[in-house]
Amino acid sequence: MSFLYQIAPNLEPLGAELVKCIGQTLQMLFVSGIISFILGLLLGVVLIVTKKDGIMRQVAVYNFFDKAIDVIRSIPFIILMILLIPVSRAIMGTGTGVPGAYIALIAGTVPFFARQIESVLSDVDYGLVEASAAMGFSPIEIIFSVYLKESIPGITRVTMITMVSLIGITAMAGAIGAGGLGDFAIRYGHQMGYRDMIWVTVIIILVIISIIQGIGNLIIRRTTH
Amino acid sequence: MIQLKHVSKTFQSGASSVHAVQDVSLDIKEGEIFGIIGFSGAGKSTLVRCINLLEKPTQGTVTVDGVELTGLDEKKLRQMRLKIGMIFQHFNLLRSRTVYQNIAFPLKKSNLSQEQKNQKILSLLELVGLSDKKDAYPSQLSGGQKQRVAIARALANDPKVLLCDEATSALDPQTTKSILALLKKVNEELGITIVIITHEMAVVKDICDRVAIMELGHVVEEGTTEDVFVHPQKPVTKDFISTAGNVDKIYELIAEKNPLTILQPGEKMVMLTYSANNAGEPLISYLSEAFDVKANIIYGNIDILKGKTIGKLVVTLSGEKANMEKAIAYIRERQVDMEVIQE
Numbered sequence: 339m340s341f342l343y344q345i346a347p348n349l350e351p352l353g354a355e356l357v358k359c360i361g362q363t364l365q366m367l368f369v370s371g372i373i374s375f376i377l378g379l380l381l382g383v384v385l386i387v388t389k390k391d392g393i394m395r396q397v398a399v400y401n402f403f404d405k406a407i408d409v410i411r412s413i414p415f416i417i418l419m420i421l422l423i424p425v426s427r428a429i430m431g432t433g434t435g436v437p438g439a440y441i442a443l444i445a446g447t448v449p450f451f452a453r454q455i456e457s458v459l460s461d462v463d464y465g466l467v468e469a470s471a472a473m474g475f476s477p478i479e480i481i482f483s484v485y486l487k488e489s490i491p492g493i494t495r496v497t498m499i500t501m502v503s504l505i506g507i508t509a510m511a512g513a514i515g516a517g518g519l520g521d522f523a524i525r526y527g528h529q530m531g532y533r534d535m536i537w538v539t540v541i542i543i544l545v546i547i548s549i550i551q552g553i554g555n556l557i558i559r560r561t562t563h
Numbered sequence: 564m565i566q567l568k569h570v571s572k573t574f575q576s577g578a579s580s581v582h583a584v585q586d587v588s589l590d591i592k593e594g595e596i597f598g599i600i601g602f603s604g605a606g607k608s609t610l611v612r613c614i615n616l617l618e619k620p621t622q623g624t625v626t627v628d629g630v631e632l633t634g635l636d637e638k639k640l641r642q643m644r645l646k647i648g649m650i651f652q653h654f655n656l657l658r659s660r661t662v663y664q665n666i667a668f669p670l671k672k673s674n675l676s677q678e679q680k681n682q683k684i685l686s687l688l689e690l691v692g693l694s695d696k697k698d699a700y701p702s703q704l705s706g707g708q709k710q711r712v713a714i715a716r717a718l719a720n721d722p723k724v725l726l727c728d729e730a731t732s733a734l735d736p737q738t739t740k741s742i743l744a745l746l747k748k749v750n751e752e753l754g755i756t757i758v759i760i761t762h763e764m765a766v767v768k769d770i771c772d773r774v775a776i777m778e779l780g781h782v783v784e785e786g787t788t789e790d791v792f793v794h795p796q797k798p799v800t801k802d803f804i805s806t807a808g809n810v811d812k813i814y815e816l817i818a819e820k821n822p823l824t825i826l827q828p829g830e831k832m833v834m835l836t837y838s839a840n841n842a843g844e845p846l847i848s849y850l851s852e853a854f855d856v857k858a859n860i861i862y863g864n865i866d867i868l869k870g871k872t873i874g875k876l877v878v879t880l881s882g883e884k885a886n887m888e889k890a891i892a893y894i895r896e897r898q899v900d901m902e903v904i905q906e
Binding site for chain 2: 488
């Protein structure tokens with residue numbers, strides 16, 4: 339511990355605050371990560387099955403979500419966040435703090451993730467879909483047994499990419515008072531000028547990303563044949 | 564077993580429409596191996612997909628095992644599809660599942676107990692000769708082995724019909740032979756009606772009882788394999804038959820003006836096609852004895868068609884004009900197919 343305090347002297351007084359901020363970042367990451375994963379996966383599946391050659395072709399539905407995703411993705415996150423404050427107040431009851439950031443984080447992640455899921459699922463050979471239909475499987479069964487099951491490595495890969503980008507935007511959310519490591523780095527590293535605290539946050543974020551990628555790579559190795 | 568009545572399928576793409584299948588009627592009998600042959604774009608893949616309604620016909624009715632599929636709702640149709648196995652050119656195995664799991668996949672739709680399913684899968688593996696590969700993944704298998712897994716998978720729910728969409732087109736000739744032998748075995752041992760879509764005449768020749776030839780969405784010719792082989796009617800059929808043998812070579816020789824093919828005045832070059840029932844007769848020597856017409860053999864080819872012999876001979880006939888006419892009349896009378904190539 340004393341060695342750590344030697345190279346990062348500000349860690350001693352700010353240690354407790356840092357731990358709290360790590361907690362906030364992890365909380366934002368898990369809650370919005372899990373919700374975004376579910377919504378993004380759902381949306382990606384909707385896109386793939388409703389499009390022109392899809393198994394539940396609904397061109398109007400496809401066009402709606404396709405355009406909506408493009409629109410939301412084209413708004414820079416920092417602006418999207420401010421834009422969504424009233425929505426967050428309506429849904430979450432607050433526009434600040436960790437709970438106030440969820441809506442913006444999810445809105446910033448889902449379209450990005452859904453697009454990537456769409457691209458992963460479109461790599462599933464249509465022949466498999468056709469073969470399963472010929473075996474008497476319903477569209478819903480095909481979605482689960484073929485599209486999703488066969489794409490586990492690809493879904494894992496894009497989930498990792500999305501998690502890394504989600505960490506990036508949680509740091510940005512810190513700027514408008516969501517707390518977390520971004521907020522910590524801005525307050526102490528930037529405004530107070532504690533350079534050592536910037537390095538500490540960078541290292542912690544690198545560790546979080548490495549853990550996520552380690553788990554992801556393990557899943558990919560186990561499921562690729 | 565399978566009745567197609569006036570089936571048509573039209574694809575709309577924007578303002579233009581493609582008539583992939585046009586007014587096709589076929590009656591495929593129980594227990595037979597039926598071939599549908601055509602060049603790419605002839606509509607045969609669309610036609611086979613109309614049998615299990617992967618493609619919904621725009622017109623006409625499809626009846627399988629006495630049930631009119633075109634009149635069923637989605638749910639009942641899925642039930643019926645369990646009775647119709649299908650295999651594909653690119654095998655379409657699930658990459659994330661082992662051989663065993665691939666065969667188990669369609670059994671999700673079955674009411675068998677876990678133990679019965681296990682028994683079923685093991686016996687199917689035995690049937691296709693892959694018992695030792697049960698825990699392998701598709702990426703570890705050769706093309707022929709993948710198609711064997713696909714066949715086992717297609718048979719899992721005890722279908723009455725097996726549809727084969729270009730099932731051997733991605734395989735080398737040797738592997739094609741072994742897959743065809745397996746299909747034959749499936750047909751004979753399990754009594755499953757098989758429909759084979761192919762562009763290879765060799766496939767039809769080896770195992771099909773009857774064959775339909777498709778061109779531009781229409782079935783232009785249909786009959787027993789032997790009949791179609793010996794007495795082809797349409798140009799497209801003749802094209803296919805020449806791809807199976809090598810008598811086509813004669814046209815190349817003629818084009819090259821090979822000395823063998825240059826005729827003297829009054830000579831005729833003809834192609835004689837004879838089948839098992841008139842093959843053994845000493846036609847050539849008889850022509851010489853009875854009509855004093857000499858038949859000079861230029862090219863010959865013998866095909867074995869489901870165990871029967873089909874011979875093709877290219878000969879030049881020479882002799883007196885009147886004798887030639889008599890000889891030709893005699894050949895026709897013997898029901899030997901004769902085509903004049905050059906005169």
